[in-house]
Amino acid sequence: MPTTGNPVLNLSVFAVFVLITLYVVYRVSSRNVTASDYYAAGSSFTGAQNGVALSGDFLSAASFLGISGGIAAHGYDGFLYSVGWVVAWLVGLLLIAEGLRNTGRFTVGDVLAFRMKQRPVRAAAANATLVISFFYMIAQMAGAGGLIALLLNVTSKWGQAVLIALVGMVMVLYVLVGGMKGTTWVQIIKAVLLLLCVTLMSIFLLGKFGFSLSAIMQQATEMNTLGEAVLDPGAKYGFSAMSKLDFVSLALSLVLGIASLPHVLMRFYTVPNAAEARRSVVWATWTMVIFYLCTLVIGFGAMALVGSDKIAAAPGGENSAAPLLAFEIGGAVLLGIVSAVAFATILAVVAGLTLAASASFAHDVYANVIKRGDVEPRREIRVARLTAVVVGILSIVGGIAANGQNVAFLVSLALALAASANLSTILYTIFWRRFNTTGTLWSIYGGLGSCLVLIIFSPVMSGAKTSIFPDVDFAWFPLGNPGLVSIPFSFLCGFLATIFSKREPELDAKAAEMEVRAISGIGVRT
């Protein structure tokens, strides 16, 4: 079948990538002994390296294939979705990166529990991290199934399941062997490859159309059944009052959720200080801007050269736009490279997630809640590695079960959860001195809980043809994305719970320390 190119070629390019990265991972991590090495790569990365790795976390299969495909199929609405991925970095840059780097060591729990009662807050932070990472991971693994169908021409569910399991095992290997350092290097290699790939494709496309974006879009409209209307809003998100509101909710989750994801927050610990953390976000912003500009060109290019009908009919649907375009302009070899990069992307992102989840369990739950901080680092790392294996198995099982679900959708739910549980709590704890343990617990559980409840009773779960359970109807919440309600709700919960609970004078000293450290960096190294 021409749409998938040559599966053997795709697979061998991918195999070469895996071998090279495994070698790199093995080489960089022979001294992986301390907790700081395993969780935070010994804080040894530069801002530029970490910035590229940060963007690597987002240049996932869902955003590379999903967004270029979204533009190829829905034009304006696909582009509308991509804008949030860039703007969101400003939240990380202005509000989170430096304060987080200055007050935490390995996990989100470190920051949230810094000046609060340790055990309940750490447990809450770990719960939030695990739930968010699980949602995000399922999305990535489910995406792997569709990608395999498309790129390797494996159509049987069993064949896909075997390949998902294989992907999961390689990913766990990265984490076990490489820890944070290995995982970061995989992200860097992958992000550079992906950026090169999309930049070259975009330049080629623009050259073909006389460096006029308008010309590409003009031809694209002729290849789409909607005609020129595809350049206007509404092709995907629709015109009803509810669907518009749903989109606004999605946009809010996107812009506030991205910098609140645990595996992204953890990346800020891989650099030596706050100034490098700042630099890494600057780098990430640049790479994201370039990447999404290219996606715009590639999306409309795919619409123009491949045509929306052919994309929709291909195995994998929308997601196949970028690979099909690669095949159209560069033949089987370019398709092989794009496919391998797309695969690598899933591997790297899932490895990062596994690391975040295992760190949160080992460091927050095991070391600080169960053992009350009295545990040998070596033992803690052993627990972290064991957790990584368990998380890996869970994600393989979850990925096989969720194979075929709408990926972008699951990602948007993870973002809503992250924004609801983490963002309000982090901002309060860094910038609001009065904030206390009760407020922390309420804003984490209030955000997480309300978000989960609204997802369960939304059209995502039941009552619509596209629901996970289409045959029953217990939906009463009209929006597919709960962010519009649950994010403000978590801010409100944290605020009210703090106001109506007692101050904690015994923790005043820690509060002063946190304030000074977060803002000035003094005391971080002592």
Add this chain to the structure above:
Amino acid sequence: MTKAIRSPGEAQQGYREIRGFASFDDPETLSYVDSDGNPKFELIRQTDEFRTLRRRLTTFVFPMTALFLASYLTFVLLSAYAKELVSTKVIGVINLGILLGLGQFVTSIIITLGYARYAKRRLDPQRTLLAEKIGVEE
């Protein structure tokens, strides 16, 4: 205030800077580091240098956050509720909405670079100043 034992070296430097000229009354109070070399955060928090730093940080980041959120939400709301307006063609078939979206990319870069510059010029030197006064390394 309890008498603090000044740690040698760095802490004294900070002390001299504050006093400026010889004085006989109450000379031992202003050390920002305890005998173990740990910073006294409550004292540091109340220094003018720290307050200036805090003020400079918050007067930049909060208005900027409000600004980019407002600009992004305007783009989103226009796309959702003012379809006619954003569909206006501007350059060839490129319409106002696409340009507004690309404008978000531009503002993101401007704010990012603006903050990096502001931090380098107004925040980092103030941090160094504070660290010198206290006599610890940043």
